[in-house]
Amino acid sequence: ELKVEQNPLFLSMQEGKNYTIYCNYSTTSDRLYWYRQDPGKSLESLFVLLSNGAVKQEGRLMASLDTKARLSTLHITAAVHDLSATYFCAVDGMDSNYQLIWGAGTKLIIKP
Amino acid sequence: DSGVTQTPKHLITATGQRVTLRCSPRSGDLSVYWYQQSLDQGLQFLIQYYNGEERAKGNILERFSAQQFPDLHSELNLSSLELGDSALYFCASSVKGTANYNEQFFGPGTRLTVL
Numbered sequence: 001e002l003k004v005e006q007n008p009l010f011l012s013m014q015e016g017k018n019y020t021i022y023c024n025y026s027t028t029s030d031r032l033y034w035y036r037q038d039p040g041k042s043l044e045s046l047f048v049l050l051s052n053g054a055v056k057q058e059g060r061l062m063a064s065l066d067t068k069a070r071l072s073t074l075h076i077t078a079a080v081h082d083l084s085a086t087y088f089c090a091v092d093g094m095d096s097n098y099q100l101i102w103g104a105g106t107k108l109i110i111k112p
Numbered sequence: 113d114s115g116v117t118q119t120p121k122h123l124i125t126a127t128g129q130r131v132t133l134r135c136s137p138r139s140g141d142l143s144v145y146w147y148q149q150s151l152d153q154g155l156q157f158l159i160q161y162y163n164g165e166e167r168a169k170g171n172i173l174e175r176f177s178a179q180q181f182p183d184l185h186s187e188l189n190l191s192s193l194e195l196g197d198s199a200l201y202f203c204a205s206s207v208k209g210t211a212n213y214n215e216q217f218f219g220p221g222t223r224l225t226v227l
Contacts, residue, residue: 043218
């Protein structure tokens with residue numbers, strides 16, 4: 001059974017700092033997705049990672065995928081208040097019959 | 113704007129009632145997914161339809177049902193509502209079938225409050 005674990009689940013940090021959110025999954029997959037959700041709003045697709053070693057960057061966010069370690073990271077560089085949101089990772093693959101299996105989400109609060 | 117539309121935005125109803133939530137996928141997307149998100153909770157996958165047929169079921173209660181119509185819009189029916197059904201209900205769509213990955217695009221959601 002494909003399971004996805006994110007950590008930390010809650011993160012409070014100061015503006016200007018760097019931090020990393022981790023997404024581990026339990027079985028073989030090379031397809032991983034990161035989403036952002038603002039409070040009370042919908043989910044927005046941030047990154048789609050489709051191969052081992054894939055790295056994507058958008059502004060202060062960078063996502064990477066290591067399929068051998070079954071690990072993806074979402075790195076925040078020089079955080080700004082506008083990045084405060086909940087970040088979800090999701091994985092699909094044969095073991096989930098290609099359904100997205102979601103992490104619990106990481107609630108990120110960035111204090112000015 | 114993801115291109116996925118959902119109506120209504122808000123719905124307030126009483127316990128025991130029945131409601132219908134509607135979703136129109138992005139143009140060209142064949143798959144529709146329904147999710148439930150309770151307050152400060154993660155996403156619970158309910159059900160998926162692909163080109164009019166049920167493709168996968170998640171943690172969907174027997175009181176809930178869904179369908180996808182020939183024009184690909186979908187409806188989620190919730191009946192015998194309970195207080196615990198109060199949540200955000202999201203619809204998402206994906207191409208599924210012509211792309212080799214499953215990026216889903218989410219609608220704005222329907223906030224259901226059961227009193």
